[in-house]
Amino acid sequence: MLDAEDPTLTVDELAARAGMTVRTVRFYAGKGMLPPPTLRGRVGLYGPEHLARLDLIRELQNLGFTLAAVERYMARLEPDATVQDIALHGALVAPWAGEYEEMDRDAVDRRAGRRLTDEELGRLLMLHVLEMVDEDKFRVASAVEFSLALELIDLPMPFELLMDAGEVINKHAERIAADLRKLFSTRVLRPYQEHGRPPEEREQLIIALRKLRPATTRAVVTAFQQAVDRAIKEAVDRSGAPR
Numbered sequence: 001m002l003d004a005e006d007p008t009l010t011v012d013e014l015a016a017r018a019g020m021t022v023r024t025v026r027f028y029a030g031k032g033m034l035p036p037p038t039l040r041g042r043v044g045l046y047g048p049e050h051l052a053r054l055d056l057i058r059e060l061q062n063l064g065f066t067l068a069a070v071e072r073y074m075a076r077l078e079p080d081a082t083v084q085d086i087a088l089h090g091a092l093v094a095p096w097a098g099e100y101e102e103m104d105r106d107a108v109d110r111r112a113g114r115r116l117t118d119e120e121l122g123r124l125l126m127l128h129v130l131e132m133v134d135e136d137k138f139r140v141a142s143a144v145e146f147s148l149a150l151e152l153i154d155l156p157m158p159f160e161l162l163m164d165a166g167e168v169i170n171k172h173a174e175r176i177a178a179d180l181r182k183l184f185s186t187r188v189l190r191p192y193q194e195h196g197r198p199p200e201e202r203e204q205l206i207i208a209l210r211k212l213r214p215a216t217t218r219a220v221v222t223a224f225q226q227a228v229d230r231a232i233k234e235a236v237d238r239s240g241a242p243r
Contacts, residue, residue: 007038007047014046018054025054031067033057033074052086053077059090084203091209092184100131100139108138111146123153126163176220184209 015022028034034053037044053074060070077086108130109115116124124130129141129149140146152162188205 007045007050009046009050011037011044011046014050014054017051018058020054028054028057031071033071035079048083049081049086052083052090056086056090056093059093063093084206087203087206088209091206092188100141102133103138103140104136105138108140111140111143112150120153123159124149127152127166173220180216 009017011022011025015025018025025034029036034046034050037046037050039045057070057074060073065073077089103111108121112120121130124146125132127149129146131139133139141149153159155162188209
């Protein structure tokens with residue numbers, strides 16, 4: 001890692017490391033999302049904090065944040081935020097769902113194992129395992145999520161039923177997500193912002209947060225399965241058959 005006290009990257013090198021164009025880096029800098037470089041003579045030099053900020057910007061964009069929302073989020077970072085501070089924000093906002101890939105229509109069909117009809121394509125879009133990027137480009141969910149969605153649209157039941165069930169699940173999932181976000185923010189992020197911690201402790205916390213994601217997901221799934229089992233048992237106990 002570069003020495004935080006000794007920035008050595010030119011804007012061209014920073015852009016290359018971030019996987020962006022120089023024009024994009026300058027655009028973000030012009031929006032105030034990057035602190036000014038250190039001047040050495042007439043050359044502006046950038047350090048790991050600048051690279052960490054660019055990584056966070058990309059993470060926020062991957063989550064679907066608008067440019068204005070990304071600007072607001074970045075404005076809340078302290079001007080002297082360290083790499084660890086920025087990484088902590090990244091760990092808190094990084095997508096919990098699987099990574100998406102960009103594919104053209106033919107690649108989507110290959111993943112499906114058949115030529116999808118326009119109706120099937122529309123249903124996969126409604127299930128959010130596909131997202132239209134442009135006329136012939138899609139963001140596609142992981143192979144596991146995509147396969148499950150295919151099985152759902154092939155079920156011999158009205159698709160409207162699946163959408164209604166999805167609305168019920170999403171409504172409660174959003175409440176769970178909001179409550180967990182509030183919990184992590186008040187119990188994890190805020191104490192670190194208010195009191196600070198040594199860099200090594202922040203690094204340990206970042207690792208812990210990354211491990212917490214799959215554990216939390218499994219806990220939600222397990223709790224849901226148990227709740228469904230209880231609901232069925234209660235329905236049977238009341239009437240002799242679930243209804």
